[in-house]
Amino acid sequence: MPKIPYSMKGIYDCELIEQSEVSEGVWLARLMGPQIARSVTAGQFVNVQVSKCTDPLLRRPFSVHAAYPDEGAFSLLYVVIGRGTRLFQRICAGEKISVVGPLGTGFDLGDQPHTEHIVVAGGCGAAPLHFLCDALCEKWGCEHITVLAGGRSKEAVLCEDEFRSHGVDIEVATDDASYGYGGFVTGLLSEVIGQRKGNESNIRIYSCGPHAMMREVARICHESKVANCQVSLENNMACGIGVCTGCVQKIKAPHTQQGWEYKRVCKDGPVFNAEDVIWE
């Protein structure tokens, strides 16, 4: 047999330990999956079979929200928005769900101590960023991390308590000014970076949320010349494992004639350097 590089990536029948509605239409599911829990890194996702029937046919991708390697469990935080997520929400504790993962390329946590890490979350973009905070806290200490969490209203800001319980610094922005900073979380980001004038080259930014929000985060990062800015992107996925080239994003590629190429969000991403993304 040829030498095949060892990988924990696989298809696993994961028992749903429990799931509950943590905010209106937002569910937190905890699944048993030791291989995934022990090998997944922040920003990676799993591809979940929400139905055993041929309709809906395809799996649904969800970022890992937390991993509990000791218990062999991991959690997903998802918004019920269509058929697939409605089916997911109806799965009962004790049932087994087929999960492919861990998939994709996650966040790069940096290699310089004394860096400030700013995490910018919009809506359910909080899911991978919650896991990221765990990883950043473990690697660099929670005192170096600031979370900026945004949502349309107070209810739409996800994971606030969980972020707080990490002991990271957190500021909230709501579009309707019902809570915290009034306005987009990107406005808050500009302020926060403004407060650190002269120190920008010491800041790393991580973001996940609506496309328009991440585009704005990328713009702010570019203008303020922070050290590094990473965004976690989405696209329609058919396979989730990198074989169909369906989920592509335009990524800068100076060696090509047109200066960019299509990269797969599921394999080369979902996390990309914001500077490399062609924003449309």
Added chain:
Amino acid sequence: MGVDLSVEVGRIRMKNPVTVGSGTFGFGREMADFYDLSQLGAITVKGTSLEPWQGNDYPRTVETPSGMLNAIGLQNDGIDSLINEKMPFLRQYDVPVIVNVVGHSLEEYIEVASRLDKVEGIAGLEINVSCPNVKEGCMVFGTTPQGTAEVVRGVRAATGLTLITKLSPNVTDIVSIAQAAVDAGSDALSLINTLMGTAIDPWARKFRLANVTGGLSGPAVKPVALRMVYEVARSVDVPVIGMGGIMTAGDAIEFIVAGASAIAVGTANFVNPMAAVEIIDGIEEYLTKMGFASVDDIVGTVS
């Protein structure tokens, strides 16, 4: 005594009748995370062109009832990358490789075929004259017997490899095209490629694919594929590779008894990356249970 799963498609000896649908398996690398690729009867890789193709704008895929539409537009890194990067990886495995060949013009098909002729590890070429998502070339050839024959004849002269012509279902009379391909020197046929369709978001009143149209695949197309495989297989005397919506060993058996000598697992790889190997096991189990000695014993035995 175990059953004999091996089949022959042209001069390609497959240890079992299962290959994969081009474009649903990449170039094998990602799938090798899931199982030993040597288990497959053959690997059919993504459509490959002379120069790299960047493919279509996105969204490129959309789910439909029991199926999906794709308009990838044959994004691929071109033949140099296939020869220098992808083939060395695939040669690690004991499995014949079939390269799906695409081109904008007859000359491109011929040049790709002649350059792949002597590449170690490549067992056959699948001439894709049926891709619905590329403006020039490709399906333009595959929708008429003359166009198909022209490409097959050109490629035939350029290579000694086993030639498989991949047929489009988007035609009025698939049998006449199948016959034209065989007469022009095709050693085998594969079908079906995807069925042209579209999907619309009623609220936004917008097409769901950037390319507007795409190719339908998955369980939704199976009855159409099965009918076409049946009609083609009984009217030509070369082996047929059947595909279109195969999800289970039972589906695969249906294609085989309809006349396919081998089958390809396509969209099922997305749903269950282990689908192809599970189908191989299922075919073996079926033959054992039913008391057949080999796959050949059941090819085309439907009544």
